[in-house]
């Protein structure tokens with residue numbers, strides 16, 4: 001079950017990568033590749049706490065908090081998924097309050113922000129790190145995929161931004177938001193629900209497969225290791241840890257992920273320090289001990305090791 005969930009997530013992320021890059025014609029391309037259409041895949045809700053739910057469809061994992069202070073949603077998948085997201089919310093909250101709704105973006109990538117405009121049209125105000133607004137406002141290049149991402153429409157842009165930390169008191173909980181130093185991108189934040197004991201780490205955390213690191217927007221392996229360590233420092237054994245992609249995680253699973261990143265980093269850094277070129281370093285198979293568990297996802301072992309090589313400070 002876990003294996004098939006990981007597999008499914010990887011297929012979804014494959015679409016994610018293509019999707020962010022090929023908008024608006026990317027749905028056709030993704031369909032041609034056999035990836036699921038985010039407009040037709042239902043968004044599944046899993047209860048994490050009394051009024052907190054994990055929402056999973058195509059694209060990044062989302063979290064919904066409900067209550068009389070208004071809906072709070074973390075991330076918004078792709079634009080075509082918006083009707084499916086709204087259906088999932090309506091099933092959980094048949095009679096919503098008139099209180100204002102809030103959407104938080106974990107970072108700028110299109111599989112987390114593509115639905116921004118649609119959710120804004122549905123009444124959500126958008127909050128994110130300042131860099132998310134900056135990145136969405138201008139043309140971006142996803143270097144690994146050699147793709148150009150066009151600026152987002154005005155309605156998709158966060159209208160509230162912060163730099164380091166932000167606190168939200170809402171629906172009986174306290175949410176701590178904090179910026180990571182550049183890790184997956186330079187716009188990543190986490191959201192920690194103190195009472196519900198839920199931690200959304202965005203794409204700092206890929207549960208069950210090698211992560212994508214967007215070196216084109218300042219992502220780097222050392223930031224990923226530091227970010228996953230920060231996540232561990234906030235978590236207890238009971239914390240429900242939401243990865244950007246993959247199934248819901250535990251502190252023990254996040255620890256295993258962190259340790260895998262740290263070990264691969266040390267191996268690759270040692271080869272780079274010896275003066276090996278990227279191709280020579282990859283030929284040494286520095287991820288070999290982890291490939292059976294982590295190498296079956298969207299990031300092939302050599303692709304992941306290449307990113308580590310190019311972004312590590314050896």
Ligand SMILES: [Zn+2]
Pocket residue numbers: 107109184203244
């Ligand atoms: Zn991402």
